[in-house]
Structure formats: structure tokens, C-alpha cells
Amino acid sequence: MMAKVKKPQKLKARLPRGFVDRTADDIRAVDDMIAKIKAVYEHHGFDPIETPAFEYTDCLGKFLPDTDRPNAGVFSLQDDDEQWMSLRYDLTAPLARHVAENINEVQMPFRTYRAGYVYRNEKPGPGRFRQFMQFDADTVGAPGVQADAEMCMMMADTMEALGIARGDYVIRVNNRKLLDGVMEEIGFGGEDHAEDRLTVLRAVDKLDKFGPEGVKLLLGAGRKDESGDFTKGAGLSDENAQKVLAFTEGKLDLDHDGQRELDTMQAIFDACGYGKDRIKIDPSVVRGLEYYTGPVYEAELLFDVTNEKGEVVQFGSVGGGGRYDGLVKRYVGREVPATGFSMGVSRLMTALKNLGKLGNETVVAPVLVTVMDGDVDSLGHYQKMVQELRTAGVRAELYQGNWKKFGNQLKYADKRGCPLAIIQGSDEKEAGIVQIKDLIEGKRLSAEIEDNAAWRESRPAQVEVPLTEMVATVIKMLADQATDRAAN
Numbered sequence: 001m002m003a004k005v006k007k008p009q010k011l012k013a014r015l016p017r018g019f020v021d022r023t024a025d026d027i028r029a030v031d032d033m034i035a036k037i038k039a040v041y042e043h044h045g046f047d048p049i050e051t052p053a054f055e056y057t058d059c060l061g062k063f064l065p066d067t068d069r070p071n072a073g074v075f076s077l078q079d080d081d082e083q084w085m086s087l088r089y090d091l092t093a094p095l096a097r098h099v100a101e102n103i104n105e106v107q108m109p110f111r112t113y114r115a116g117y118v119y120r121n122e123k124p125g126p127g128r129f130r131q132f133m134q135f136d137a138d139t140v141g142a143p144g145v146q147a148d149a150e151m152c153m154m155m156a157d158t159m160e161a162l163g164i165a166r167g168d169y170v171i172r173v174n175n176r177k178l179l180d181g182v183m184e185e186i187g188f189g190g191e192d193h194a195e196d197r198l199t200v201l202r203a204v205d206k207l208d209k210f211g212p213e214g215v216k217l218l219l220g221a222g223r224k225d226e227s228g229d230f231t232k233g234a235g236l237s238d239e240n241a242q243k244v245l246a247f248t249e250g251k252l253d254l255d256h257d258g259q260r261e262l263d264t265m266q267a268i269f270d271a272c273g274y275g276k277d278r279i280k281i282d283p284s285v286v287r288g289l290e291y292y293t294g295p296v297y298e299a300e301l302l303f304d305v306t307n308e309k310g311e312v313v314q315f316g317s318v319g320g321g322g323r324y325d326g327l328v329k330r331y332v333g334r335e336v337p338a339t340g341f342s343m344g345v346s347r348l349m350t351a352l353k354n355l356g357k358l359g360n361e362t363v364v365a366p367v368l369v370t371v372m373d374g375d376v377d378s379l380g381h382y383q384k385m386v387q388e389l390r391t392a393g394v395r396a397e398l399y400q401g402n403w404k405k406f407g408n409q410l411k412y413a414d415k416r417g418c419p420l421a422i423i424q425g426s427d428e429k430e431a432g433i434v435q436i437k438d439l440i441e442g443k444r445l446s447a448e449i450e451d452n453a454a455w456r457e458s459r460p461a462q463v464e465v466p467l468t469e470m471v472a473t474v475i476k477m478l479a480d481q482a483t484d485r486a487a488n
Helices: 024-043 092-101 145-161 176-185 191-204 207-219 238-248 257-271 345-354 376-391 406-416 426-431 439-446 452-458 467-487
Strands: 054-056 076-078 084-087 110-119 131-140 169-175 222-224 230-232 279-281 295-306 312-323 338-344 367-369 396-398 420-423 433-438 462-466
Touching: 024 110, 024 131, 024 145, 024 345, 054 092, 092 110, 092 131, 092 338, 131 145, 131 345, 145 169, 145 257, 145 279, 145 295, 145 312, 145 338, 169 176, 169 257, 176 191, 176 238, 176 257, 191 207, 191 238, 207 222, 207 238, 207 312, 257 279, 257 295, 295 338, 295 345, 312 345, 338 345, 367 376, 367 406, 376 396, 376 467, 406 420, 406 439, 420 467, 426 433, 433 439, 433 467, 439 467, 462 467
Parallel strands: 169 279, 367 396, 367 420
Antiparallel strands: 054 084, 076 084, 110 131, 131 338, 169 295, 222 230, 295 312, 312 338, 420 433, 433 462
């Protein structure tokens, strides 16, 4: 008896956790949003550059762990020459590498912007993805805090260019030099405590999410979340944890260079007319990354949204940044001052949808040229009709499915949302005419027609015109549809 041949198992289509497919509507919405942000950056005198998705792991920053497989927080692989490469964690570290590699060619100050995907090897959750888009602007080679002040003002301008009204956003500003003073106070100064400082900063960065009590747990032994996962804390005593929280509440006075820099920035904001309703100094802003060395800033949206648990909460941060004078120094051995910020594009898109500022632009589906005859000459003729429409600026396509079932062509047009269908059989071709079916109006009229006789008699929303007038008629019918949409 022959052994039964085991059927090969069908491959299961599945999306990796923490990643998402993007639809046409999302892509168009992001493109529209990026165009508005780009216009602000260009207006402020910034130029684009692009860096690749992969960098050598050691170039991504000292804040990454030094292990045999350095994939905590980043996605890594080993190249064929045994060097570790990682998908970029942000767009700032790659910029520092680019500037250092081209230090003799780059015109300082170097004012640049970049948009692109970044990757985090972290636990995914609702609204938290492992791949997301950022849009950064940076000034490299400018040591004065006026460059940081300009960044904050540009963030405010960007919010308003996206249609976010004053009162719905604020740019919050602090200085990491002040935070470093607090770290000295609690015994976390010096290189030996770099990882400890990072744990404290990440804890404070969760203030808007967990509140003072939750942050106090993260500053101490640790915190367990609703799922039962435990996050190990910074191990501070109650007294030192209280000092950190007192600083974030503005209750810890430090006579410090950092405070003087904030005073200078405030004077610039005042001189330029950026009131506290747009930009304000706030000691609770920390930014979680180790490489910040001076002013840090964050764009926060203040309107309420309902989260996945049904709770009404403030939308929160959509971007931020700060001064990072040490990143380029790692390569070139001398101070190269830099400051910049990053906008979270996906998060901004969600915010704009909540405000009704996105997705209002309707992209009209293509006009469909149907196929009545499938011989080579006819297909060439139909394609020429499509080309004439496209040349006139009309979005159009030729039906590419099984042309022999004409009903399927109209079903396709209906599901596709096509505004018009062009029909020309052999009789129409011989007479030099085409039928143009208004599918939008036809759908409306068909709801009012009660029997087949009335349908045949009215042939709703279908016109017959000479082929020479096809393009002009299509343009007029599309314009009429656009007027109707605007009215409704």
C-alpha cells in the first residue's frame, strides 16, 4: 500500500505584530500633511536630505546597549563582514553620522529636514507601532540658544499650518542642564550612572501617561501595568524620588546655566510675539533620550479624545526634540553644536482626523472606459480613448478584467466608485458616437424607478455624444458632479 502523500500546508498570510498596512486614503492624507509641514520648513530656510533606513549599530548612539546581539530597542542583523547593522531608531543619530562623514563639505550652520520611517523593537500595543514615520528639522553648527528658540517657534508655526488652532496646542520647553543638576543632587552624576539617568528620564517622560503616583513607582522599585507586566524602576529612595517630582512641578530652585538659557529663550519668544498660549517653559518636560545636552521641547495637543478604554484624555505629545551637542563629537572629537525636533507623522494624522482637519479632500475615482469588443484593433481604439482623457487631465482607466461579461464591468465601476463609464460597441463605433453613463446620478435615479419598463424608458443619466465631443462632455459632467458634492 502506497504511503499517503501529505498535502503541503497552505501559507498563512499574516502581518508582523506592531506593523500596519496603509490604505490609499491614509497615504494621501499623510502626503497632504507632509506637504504642509515641508512648506513651513522650506519657508524657514531649511533644505532636505535623506539617509538610509540601516546604519551601523555603533553609529546609532551610546544609549543603545552593548551586548552580543544589540537588539534591545532596535532591529539588528549582522552583515556578511560580521558588522552589526540596525534599522534606524530615529532620524537624529543618522544625521549626526552624515554631518561627521561630510564635515568638510557641509556648510555650517547646516539647516536641514528629513521625513522617513523609524523602527523600534518594543512591545506593540493599541496605537503603538514598531514602524512609524517621523519628520525632523535640525540646525547643526549653531551654538546659541536662539537656534533652539527658533525651533520652538517653527514647531508652533507648523501646528497652525496644519490647522490646529491656538488653545489646542502648546510647545513646552525645559533644559536638560537643569535636569543634570537634579541628577547630581540624587547621586546619579557622572558616566557610571548613564543608564540610571536614562531610567529616571524615561520614568519622568511618562508623567502625562501615569501621573505623579505612577512615575513615583517607576522612580522607585518599579510598576506593574494592567496586563501584569512589571517594569523595573530606577531604585531611588522616597526622598530622592520626591526631589525629582518636586523639580517637575517647578518646586526645586536651581541657580544654573540651564535656567539662564531658558530666560534668554523666553525673551526671544516675547520679542517675536509668541505668547504663553503658544510656547511655555515647563520643568516636567524631559525627553527620554540620553543624547540631549541643553534645551528640550515638546509639541503637545490640548484637546480631549476618547482612548481605547473609553476614557476621555488629552491627546498629548505629537513631537519634540532638543539640543544634542555631543552626537557629532563622538565621530570628530570636537564640539559640533546641534539642535532639532521630530514630528510624529502617524500621531499627527490621528490628531488631525480627530479635529476634522484631514480626509476632507475627496479623490475622484477614474472614469472607466468599458470594453465591448476584445480584438486587438478594438483594444487599441479603447486605449486611445483613455489616453485622450488622460491628456486632458482626466483620471481614467481601461477595464482590464474579463470583458465578455459586461455586467461585471459596471459592477466593478460601482464598487470602484467610478463617476462615469464610457461605452462604445461596434454599432456606436461605426456611427462615430459613444455612450457616457453618469454612474453617480444613475445610482440616485435608480432608487426612484420602480419597474423595468420605466428603467428602459428613462435610461437614467446616460447621454450619447459624438466621439469628437467625448472629452469635453466628460469634463463638463465631472464638473457638474463636483458642484453637486460641494452643495451637499
